[in-house]
Amino acid sequence: MSSDSIVERLYRAEEIRGTWQLPDAHDTSLPGMLSLDRNGQMKLTVDRQVSFIEGMQSVLSFERKSIPIILGVLEGSFCTLQGLTLIETTSFGSLLTEVFFVSAAIFGVHIDSFTEFKVRNITVSLPILMDWSKTSWCSDLNSHPKGLTLQPFGSRELPLGKAGNITGEICVRGGFSFDVIPSRSLSMQQGSFLTISFSEHVSLEDARKTLPLIGEFLSLMTLSAIQIPFFSCTSEEAKDMLPTGDGQEKPYYRPMMVWYYGMTEGAPYSGLSCDDMLLTYVDLKEANLVDALVRILAQPEEYDLLLPLLVPETGSFHSYSKWRFLDAAQSLEYLHRRTSSNDVLSPEEFLVKRSRILAAVAEEDRSWLTERLQRSNEPSLLYRISSIIDTNAELLQTTVDQQSSFVKSVRDTRNVLIHLDSRRRNDAVNGLELINATDKLEALARISFLREIGFDEQGLEKLFSTTERPYVKHVRELFRSQN
Numbered sequence: 001m002s003s004d005s006i007v008e009r010l011y012r013a014e015e016i017r018g019t020w021q022l023p024d025a026h027d028t029s030l031p032g033m034l035s036l037d038r039n040g041q042m043k044l045t046v047d048r049q050v051s052f053i054e055g056m057q058s059v060l061s062f063e064r065k066s067i068p069i070i071l072g073v074l075e076g077s078f079c080t081l082q083g084l085t086l087i088e089t090t091s092f093g094s095l096l097t098e099v100f101f102v103s104a105a106i107f108g109v110h111i112d113s114f115t116e117f118k119v120r121n122i123t124v125s126l127p128i129l130m131d132w133s134k135t136s137w138c139s140d141l142n143s144h145p146k147g148l149t150l151q152p153f154g155s156r157e158l159p160l161g162k163a164g165n166i167t168g169e170i171c172v173r174g175g176f177s178f179d180v181i182p183s184r185s186l187s188m189q190q191g192s193f194l195t196i197s198f199s200e201h202v203s204l205e206d207a208r209k210t211l212p213l214i215g216e217f218l219s220l221m222t223l224s225a226i227q228i229p230f231f232s233c234t235s236e237e238a239k240d241m242l243p244t245g246d247g248q249e250k251p252y253y254r255p256m257m258v259w260y261y262g263m264t265e266g267a268p269y270s271g272l273s274c275d276d277m278l279l280t281y282v283d284l285k286e287a288n289l290v291d292a293l294v295r296i297l298a299q300p301e302e303y304d305l306l307l308p309l310l311v312p313e314t315g316s317f318h319s320y321s322k323w324r325f326l327d328a329a330q331s332l333e334y335l336h337r338r339t340s341s342n343d344v345l346s347p348e349e350f351l352v353k354r355s356r357i358l359a360a361v362a363e364e365d366r367s368w369l370t371e372r373l374q375r376s377n378e379p380s381l382l383y384r385i386s387s388i389i390d391t392n393a394e395l396l397q398t399t400v401d402q403q404s405s406f407v408k409s410v411r412d413t414r415n416v417l418i419h420l421d422s423r424r425r426n427d428a429v430n431g432l433e434l435i436n437a438t439d440k441l442e443a444l445a446r447i448s449f450l451r452e453i454g455f456d457e458q459g460l461e462k463l464f465s466t467t468e469r470p471y472v473k474h475v476r477e478l479f480r481s482q483n
Contacts, residue, residue: 006074006075006077006107006257007107007229007230007257007259010034010259011229011265013036013038015033015035016033016035016074017031017033018032018033018034018072018075018079019032019072020032020044020046020070020071020072020081021070021072022046022067022070023067023070030047030048031047032044032045032072033045034074034102034105036259038264039264040261040262040263040264041101042101042102042259042261043099043100043101043102044070044081044084044099044100044102045097045098045099045100046097046098046100047095047097048095048096049094049095050094050096054096055091055093055094055095055096056091058091059089059090059091062086062089064086064087065085065086066085066086067084067086067100068083068084069081069082069112069113070084070100071110074107077107077108078107078108078110079106079110080105080106080109080111081100081102081104081105081106082102082103082104082105082106082114083102083103083104083261084100084101084103085100085101085103086098086100087099087100087101102261103260104261105258105259106204106256107258108255108257109235109238109254111237114203114204116237117203117204117235117237118201118202118236119202119203119206119207119233119235120198120233120235120236120253121195121196121197121198121233122195122196122207122210122211122231122232122233122258123231123232123233124193124195124196124214124228124231125191125192125193125231125232126191126192126193126226155171155173156171156172157169157171158170158171158172159290160194160290160293161290161295162291162294163291163294163297164294164298164299165198165199165200165298166196166197166198166210166294166297167199167294168194168293168294169194169195170193170194170195170281171192171193171195172193173193194214194218196210196214196294196297201235201236204233208231208258208260209300210297210300211228211231212308213296213300213303213307214293214297215227215228216307216310217292217293217296217307219311219315220278220311220446220449221277221279221280222276223277223278223471224276224277224317225266225312225316226266227263227264227265227266228263229259229264230257230258230263231257231258232255232256232258233255234253234255234256235253235256236253238253238254239251239252240252240254266315275469275470276470276471277469277471278446278469279450283463286459287455287459288454289453289454289459292453292454295453305334306331306335306338306449308327309330309331309334310331310442310449320435322417322434324438325413325414325434325437325438326417326418328441329381329410329441331441331442332384332385332441332445332448333381333384335388335448335452336384336388336448337384338452339448339451340384340387342378342379343377343378344378344379350377354373354376357369357373358370358373381411381414382407382408382410382411385407385410385441385444386400386407388444388448389403389407389444392444392447395464396464396475396480397479398480403479406437406440409428409429409433409437410437410441412424412428413427413429413434416428439474439478440478440479443475443478443479450463
């Protein structure tokens with residue numbers, strides 16, 4: 001059985017039987033079952049034959065022991081489990097059953113140690129049908145003499161450029177989908193795959209750390225929750241040398257499927273139109289920014305706090321809450337802090353003004369006032385939002401004055417939610433007003449993010465001039481509706 005089939009069966013709540021080698025029974029293969037629940041928790045259940053007394057002793061002296069690695073064979077396929085913790089022990093007669101929590105599973109290979117194990121690339125199967133290039137990956141229809149319609153499948157590689165140690169590529173492939181009714185046409189199925197390659201090979205853990213950024217960037221790009229249920233990878237430590245026709249040998253890298261704790265399968269998608277997205281591959285290509293994702297992955301410390309704020313924490317772009325509002329406000333403040341001046345006055349002007357103020361107060365008040373003035377030159381949230389609106393005023397066809405009521409309501413609502421400021425409770429927004437305020441904040445933050453990854457005024461104007469995309473139309477209408 002292929003490794004990806006095993007993962008897919010586990011997600012269907014199937015328990016798959018195999019044999020396992022535990023450290024205290026290394027020379028013996030023990031029967032057991034691997035399972036995965038809907039909360040993203042994998043468990044290994046192992047049975048072993050013991051005496052009645054040994055079984056009772058194991059139950060009575062139970063302790064949560066940890067096992068770094070367990071090797072197994074799962075229906076003919078090698079499997080390596082990593083980071084196991086014993087969570088339950090039961091005994092019935094001569095049968096002792098142990099249940100382990102599993103942190104990670106690598107299907108298709110046995111790995112004795114992860115110390116020297118390096119990954120050369122990872123591949124993610126994108127769970128959304130996306131026409132990345134607005135071009136078909138299959139050729140013209142060919143009529144079959146029996147009345148069936150056949151479409152030859154093909155693939156298209158879309159480069160994502162290189163940044164630092166990372167190179168990216170999207171592959172869009174098509175294949176036949178056979179219908180059970182012979183009189184109907186054979187349809188085609190499209191799959192999208194993202195491959196990230198490392199010129200200097202990295203540890204499996206470091207490779208895994210790219211996944212949240214990939215998921216969050218693609219979620220923002222598509223305005224739809226992208227969940228990565230597993231990924232595949234290749235390594236120099238898992239390759240075979242195969243003979244070629246000219247008497248030489250070439251490496252064959254055995255694909256490995258990898259699952260980590262917390263990875264869950266998202267809702268199925270039947271397709272996503274480019275019109276439903278914020279950003280398409282074509283947009284990036286026309287702006288000469290196809291390397292945006294790999295540049296982000298090459299600087300994880302710059303984006304690992306920002307990107308989660310730009311995507312709803314619940315994963316649903318249609319669900320609103322006070323927490324989503326706060327994330328939107330924080331993302332806007334964070335982006336302004338990164339891209340604009342964090343001083344209201346120049347340091348020289350501020351120093352003169354502060355000295356003049358301190359000199360004018362009584363000696364006994366000077367120490368208290370000095371502390372209060374320490375951060376007084378830092379822009380307020382109201383100032384930051386107004387500054388970003390001013391930067392994008394022409395793009396959104398609005399002015400700072402027209403949005404003044406919105407900006408003040410954001411400040412008051414944030415103060416109520418964060419500082420529990422009851423004095424501004426009546427000024428805070430709720431219901432539909434909270435949704436509109438959240439949408440406005442997110443739109444400003446997303447535009448600021450697009451600027452940060454390289455979009456200039458001309459590129460943004462082209463992006464926001466389209467009339468086919470509902471999100472762009474919604475944003476324009478929000479800001480044209482004055483207060």
